[in-house]
Amino acid sequence: MALTPKIEIKQSQSLLMTPQLRQAINLLQMSNLELGELVSKELETNPFLEREDERLNDSLPHEQTIDDYDAPQEAPNPQDETPDIDYDNSFDDDFGSDREGYEVGQDADWRDYLPPGKTGTDDDFNYFEQRLPAEKSLYRYLDEQILLTFATARERIIAARLTEFLDAAGYFRGDCTAIAKQLQIKESEVKKILSRLQTFEPSGIFAVSLAECLAIQLKDRGRFDPYMEFLLDHLDLVAERKFKELKKLGNLTDEDLSSMLADIRALNPKPAAGFANDLTGYVIPDVFVKTNKYGEYLIELNARSLPRVLINREYYSEIKNLSSQNKEAKRYLKDRLSSAGFLVRALHQRAATILRVAEEIVRHQRDFFEKGIEFIKPLLLRDVADALEMHESTVSRVTSGKYMHTPRGIFELKYFFSAAAGTYTGDENTSVTAIKHRIKQLTDEEKPDNILSDDMIVECLARQGIKIARRTVAKYREGMGIPTSGQRKRLKRSAF
Numbered sequence: 001m002a003l004t005p006k007i008e009i010k011q012s013q014s015l016l017m018t019p020q021l022r023q024a025i026n027l028l029q030m031s032n033l034e035l036g037e038l039v040s041k042e043l044e045t046n047p048f049l050e051r052e053d054e055r056l057n058d059s060l061p062h063e064q065t066i067d068d069y070d071a072p073q074e075a076p077n078p079q080d081e082t083p084d085i086d087y088d089n090s091f092d093d094d095f096g097s098d099r100e101g102y103e104v105g106q107d108a109d110w111r112d113y114l115p116p117g118k119t120g121t122d123d124d125f126n127y128f129e130q131r132l133p134a135e136k137s138l139y140r141y142l143d144e145q146i147l148l149t150f151a152t153a154r155e156r157i158i159a160a161r162l163t164e165f166l167d168a169a170g171y172f173r174g175d176c177t178a179i180a181k182q183l184q185i186k187e188s189e190v191k192k193i194l195s196r197l198q199t200f201e202p203s204g205i206f207a208v209s210l211a212e213c214l215a216i217q218l219k220d221r222g223r224f225d226p227y228m229e230f231l232l233d234h235l236d237l238v239a240e241r242k243f244k245e246l247k248k249l250g251n252l253t254d255e256d257l258s259s260m261l262a263d264i265r266a267l268n269p270k271p272a273a274g275f276a277n278d279l280t281g282y283v284i285p286d287v288f289v290k291t292n293k294y295g296e297y298l299i300e301l302n303a304r305s306l307p308r309v310l311i312n313r314e315y316y317s318e319i320k321n322l323s324s325q326n327k328e329a330k331r332y333l334k335d336r337l338s339s340a341g342f343l344v345r346a347l348h349q350r351a352a353t354i355l356r357v358a359e360e361i362v363r364h365q366r367d368f369f370e371k372g373i374e375f376i377k378p379l380l381l382r383d384v385a386d387a388l389e390m391h392e393s394t395v396s397r398v399t400s401g402k403y404m405h406t407p408r409g410i411f412e413l414k415y416f417f418s419a420a421a422g423t424y425t426g427d428e429n430t431s432v433t434a435i436k437h438r439i440k441q442l443t444d445e446e447k448p449d450n451i452l453s454d455d456m457i458v459e460c461l462a463r464q465g466i467k468i469a470r471r472t473v474a475k476y477r478e479g480m481g482i483p484t485s486g487q488r489k490r491l492k493r494s495a496f
Contacts (some may be wrong), residue, residue: 017193020342022342023133023342023346024349025340025349025397026171026344026375027346027347027350027398028350028353028394028397028398029398029401030401031401031402032305032306032307033284034348034401035307036305036307036346039343039347040128040307040470041309042309042339042340042343043309044338047315047319047336047339048311048315048316048333048336048340049309049310049311049312049340049343049447050309050310050312051307051308051309051310052308052309054377056247057326058124060266080440084355086212102154108220109144112118113168127353133490135463137168138170138272138275138353139163139277141201141258141275142163142197142200142205143160143163143184143407143412145200145201146160146403147198148220149200150193151432151479152380152418152433152436153372153376153415153416153417153418153433153434154296154418154434154437155433156194156378156432157183157373157411157415157416158183158185158189158193158314158373159196159197160410160411160412160415161183161408161409161411162174162179162190162193162194162197163197164409165179165408166205166206166272167272168272169269169270169271169272169273170202170204170205170206170207170209170213170270170271170272170273171206171208171209171213172194172197172206172207176190176191176194182408183372183373183408183409184371184372184373184374184407185373185374186444187374187439188444192481194206196481198212200215202219202268202271202272202275203216203217203220203271204216204267204268204269204270204271205271207271207274208307210235210269211232211233211235213267213269213271214232214267214269215228215229215232215263217242217267217268218263221263223263224277225316227250227252227262228260228261230249230250231246231250231260231261231264234246234249234250236338238261239263242338275350284302284305284403285302285305285404285405285410286301286302286305286358286402286403286404286413287299287301287302287355287358287402287404287405288300288302288404288405289362289369289404289405289406289407290316290359290407291407297366297369299355299358299359301351301354301355302405306347306351307347308347309340309343309344309347310344311337311340311341311344316337316446319333342381345380353390353394353398354398354402356388357384357388357395357398357399357413358402358404358413359411360384360388360445361379361384361404361416362385364377364379364383364384364416365379365416368408368416369406369407369408372408373433374434374437375434376416376418376433376434377434378418378432378433379416379417379418380417381395381396381417393478397399398413399412399413399414399417400412400413400414418432420435432476435461435466435468435476436476436479436480438461438464439457439461439473439476439480439482440467440482441479442457442486443477443482446488446492447492448489448492451485451488451489451492452485453485454473454474454477454485455470456472457473457477458470460472461473
């Protein structure tokens with residue numbers, strides 16, 4: 001059979017990612033600071049956009065609900081209309097669909113975090129290069145390590161709270177007693193999380209003093225020994241250059257002291273130096289959670305952090321007749337007007353989506369806000385997505401880089417997600433976080449003559465209605481850094 005060229009008509013359907021929809025998706029996952037930068041660039045290049053505060057002299061309230069955040073109307077031109085943004089049905093199914101919650105999603109393939117349509121080629125990496133700030137953000141760097149280090153929402157919330165008390169040099173300036181009281185947990189648990197945070201990069205971060213900061217760095221380099229400990233205990237003599245006194249007190253030779261001082265000089269007394277200073281004062285909440293006099297929770301958008309732009313109708317009316325004779329100018333203006341209208345609608349829908357997700361999180365985690373971290377419930381991306389009838393990947397984007405100001409502190413939205421624990425009874429209302437908290441309570445309350453084995457912990461939990469396997473108890477215990485029963489027995493006997 002001979003092969004011959006021919007023309008054939010074929011009808012097919014396919015999903016396409018338009019540039020406008022791609023922009024809307026990118027807007028959704030941006031933080032307010034990144035969004036503000038993008039809007040500023042758009043204002044410079046699009047003559048039909050203007051800031052609302054340039055037109056209105058009255059200032060915005062500090063917080064504002066979505067009902068007050070009216071969707072601006074644009075110039076009436078049917079030809080310039082663009083379709084509404086459908087976040088809920090515009091994502092690839094393979095983005096985030098396999099992730100049960102942020103705990104499960106940490107091991108997902110890195111390509112899952114690319115925007116729809118990105119394949120991981122060299123050209124696609126330009127997307128990340130364009131998004132990265134010129135200076136590396138310490139807060140984000142620590143946030144990444146928190147997600148990788150702490151397995152439960154409970155631990156991540158405590159860690160995030162402690163991060164708020166870092167000063168510009170990277171030292172921890174918080175009061176563990178006050179933090180424990182605010183979160184309604186034991187002070188020992190706060191100190192344990194702080195100890196794990198002190199293992200983070202940059203080395204020396206979260207130290208409470210200069211001596212501790214240097215000690216952490218020396219331990220990381222394998223140079224911490226009793227002589228170094230002595231030297232750090234006498235930093236005042238080092239500062240005063242009283243080297244003879246140091247040698248006499250520490251029984252050091254000139255060579256020893258010279259080598260130790262060289263090691264000290266190679267350390268960084270300010271671990272946060274070199275990072276963008278965007279810590280506590282620079283974390284801008286996207287939503288506020290408050291209570292009214294009836295004890296009801298009110299979730300409000302932070303209107304001051306939202307870039308508010310409008311279509312400049314007056315300019316549109318003035319210029320549309322002038323450009324009617326020039327086809328190229330008319331085409332350019334039509335494109336700019338369409339782009340402006342789409343951006344305005346995308347900003348409004350982004351705000352509405354963030355508020356809806358925040359409201360669902362507060363509704364689900366009400367016990368956490370009222371009673372403390374012990375009562376945080378299991379929550380998956382899918383749970384919020386199903387409740388709001390939107391795609392999981394939408395929820396994933398909304399909860400990343402967005403912050404909630406609550407009576408218990410400022411937390412990233414994704415900190416409220418954790419998986420449910422698998423129990424014999426199939427109880428899905430018990431989160432991994434809650435079970436770990438109960439295991440920790442049991443081990444903290446042990447007496448030296450009555451140390452609980454993993455089997456005994458299983459029995460104690462069963463009496464509380466939680467039936468899990470011994471290997472699960474061992475896994476959770478090891479994950480929290482709790483020693484074995486034999487080790488705990490020796491430690492507690494020595495303490496007494």
